[in-house]
Amino acid sequence: MIKTRGLVKKYGSFTAVDGVDLNIPTGEIYGLLGPNGAGKTSTIMMLLGIVKPTRGDIFLFGEPYNPKRLDLRKRIGVVPENHPHGMWSWMTAYEYLEMFAELFEVKDKERRIEKLLSQVRLSEVINKKIGEFSRGMLQKLSFVRALLHDPDILFLDEPISGLDPLGIKQIRDLILEENREGRTIFISSHLLSEMEKICHRVAIISRGRLMAEDRMESLLNNLSRERKILIDLESIPSELPDEVKRLSYVLDCRGDGNTLVITVPREGDYRKGLSEFLIKKNLIPLSIKEQMVSLEEAFVTITKENVEMLAAMGESR
Amino acid sequence: MNLRIHAARVIARRKTLETVLNPGFYIAQTAGLLLGYILITGFTGAIDSSGFSFELNPVYDFVGRAMVGAFGRTFVDKLFSEGPFLLALYISFLPSFFYLSINSVFRFSFEKKVGAIELISYGPADGTSCFLASYVKDILLTLLTIAILFIYFAVAAFNNNIVLGSRFLYSVPLILFTSSALYAYGILAAVATDNAVSAISLYMGIVIFFLIILMGTFSIVSGYVSTLSGVFTRIAGWLSPLFYWNLSLTGVESGKAGFFITGIVILSVLTGIVLFASHLIVGVKGVRK
Numbered sequence: 001m002i003k004t005r006g007l008v009k010k011y012g013s014f015t016a017v018d019g020v021d022l023n024i025p026t027g028e029i030y031g032l033l034g035p036n037g038a039g040k041t042s043t044i045m046m047l048l049g050i051v052k053p054t055r056g057d058i059f060l061f062g063e064p065y066n067p068k069r070l071d072l073r074k075r076i077g078v079v080p081e082n083h084p085h086g087m088w089s090w091m092t093a094y095e096y097l098e099m100f101a102e103l104f105e106v107k108d109k110e111r112r113i114e115k116l117l118s119q120v121r122l123s124e125v126i127n128k129k130i131g132e133f134s135r136g137m138l139q140k141l142s143f144v145r146a147l148l149h150d151p152d153i154l155f156l157d158e159p160i161s162g163l164d165p166l167g168i169k170q171i172r173d174l175i176l177e178e179n180r181e182g183r184t185i186f187i188s189s190h191l192l193s194e195m196e197k198i199c200h201r202v203a204i205i206s207r208g209r210l211m212a213e214d215r216m217e218s219l220l221n222n223l224s225r226e227r228k229i230l231i232d233l234e235s236i237p238s239e240l241p242d243e244v245k246r247l248s249y250v251l252d253c254r255g256d257g258n259t260l261v262i263t264v265p266r267e268g269d270y271r272k273g274l275s276e277f278l279i280k281k282n283l284i285p286l287s288i289k290e291q292m293v294s295l296e297e298a299f300v301t302i303t304k305e306n307v308e309m310l311a312a313m314g315e316s317r
Numbered sequence: 318m319n320l321r322i323h324a325a326r327v328i329a330r331r332k333t334l335e336t337v338l339n340p341g342f343y344i345a346q347t348a349g350l351l352l353g354y355i356l357i358t359g360f361t362g363a364i365d366s367s368g369f370s371f372e373l374n375p376v377y378d379f380v381g382r383a384m385v386g387a388f389g390r391t392f393v394d395k396l397f398s399e400g401p402f403l404l405a406l407y408i409s410f411l412p413s414f415f416y417l418s419i420n421s422v423f424r425f426s427f428e429k430k431v432g433a434i435e436l437i438s439y440g441p442a443d444g445t446s447c448f449l450a451s452y453v454k455d456i457l458l459t460l461l462t463i464a465i466l467f468i469y470f471a472v473a474a475f476n477n478n479i480v481l482g483s484r485f486l487y488s489v490p491l492i493l494f495t496s497s498a499l500y501a502y503g504i505l506a507a508v509a510t511d512n513a514v515s516a517i518s519l520y521m522g523i524v525i526f527f528l529i530i531l532m533g534t535f536s537i538v539s540g541y542v543s544t545l546s547g548v549f550t551r552i553a554g555w556l557s558p559l560f561y562w563n564l565s566l567t568g569v570e571s572g573k574a575g576f577f578i579t580g581i582v583i584l585s586v587l588t589g590i591v592l593f594a595s596h597l598i599v600g601v602k603g604v605r606k
Contacts, residue, residue, distance in 0.1 A: 045605065048439055050435060050438060050439070050603065050604065050605055051603065051605060052603075070320040070321060070324075070441040070442065070443065071320060071441065073439065073440055073441050073442075074320075074440070074441050076439065078436075078439040080432070080435075080436060080439075082432060083432075083436070084428070084431040084432045084433040084436055087427075087428060087431060087433040088433075090335065090338065091331075099327060099328075099331050100440065102327045103323075103324055103327050103328075103437070103440050103441065103442060104440055104441065105323070105441075149440075
């Protein structure tokens, strides 16, 4: 659905995007992560045809993308990070959406607008002026605008930034629902915990280069140098964490209520050894769980510590 | 329908609605009508047994002296030879013209800055659709303004028993074509610059430049203005809509319809060229804020 080959964008001597290769199949939710200035927005802008690539190829819908072909843009929906709603603050939500529905030549626009507004629970404000909308309402309205013409691809730039927890949940549910209908979704966000819940696959971009790209689970596995094993016990004797720490493969151990939190290296299965150790101490493990590093933790690892390692991974891919 | 034209049509409808909902549009219309009223009532007070003499009325005395200074006595005499309506039409049109053109230049620059054009361009539209919409809006509202002025002056002519005059009637379409070319220059200024202040400054500079060229075509100016105008005319006289406006009006005065039609045709071609140049600039510069 979306494919790029050697995508490069230079602004003078500064390289914003440096040879990005993407391959996003139909129906996937793809997340692009990266710190500020990493090249996320430049990449999206090139995919949208707003910024011309310095080098490289873009393929959308299986054919080379020509930004001058306005008909292809009818198959794309975009939710930008910032909305210039101030320009249309004199319009009601319906008038605003009607303008875009006409622009996209949406059939049966009235029903489509009402259906989408009801999906995001904005039906009651259909005749309210946009100038009176809260940030969360504007974000939902922007979503509705992007979905009006039933696009094949949805580009979302920081879609949940600035929303309250309920708003985040509503937008998350909407994204997942749209994806279930077969829509390909490309998200750029810094809210990593949300990306973790939504994306099938993520890529991490830093200094214009894709440092890593994988399915969420594999990426987290590859990124973590260590993992945690959580063992529930009836009670934790005070000396136990120190005794566990003395085991050769244990990096760290602490008690958290009745749960023993043990940090071990990423490679190897230590659950059997730990169980045997605890049983010898007359302690019965009630449950043993392995905890993956969160994407948030992995992201910190990427941007602060492991850029070189990831670059090497990227080259070997 | 071509998607770009379709988008321009949709956006133009909203822009037109937005403008007519703005009090500024009505203030400009009212100012124009008020100026027209002052000029018509002043004219009737400046007629004695020898006919019209602008010195008899304080308003006309002021306007007449300024225009004689800029364009010469012959020009002013010709201006009033068919009554007050020719001058009143142009003067009354100016507030709306400047309101519409400066508003469009400002809005386009502002929309680009806040990302509104970028947002529209995510869909089946581009920068050209947006400026075409602005242009169409200006033309529609200019037609409305001209219609209002025409009706107003027709009623005034009937009440005062004065004829509108052939030059007035020819000026009605001429004013539309001339202003449409100037609107196109406004768009060019907006797309060529990066902010609203630069855009408006460039546009006003262009209009003043064209006015200097026009003044140079009348022989009375002398000294520095004449020299400057001569240089400007040689370099860029052919770019000025006011040059072709004068050509058409001269054609009407001398009864040469060919001149009038040629002026209109060249104004249309010039508008097309300036809009095409704007299209090329938008293509190169893009719509990103």
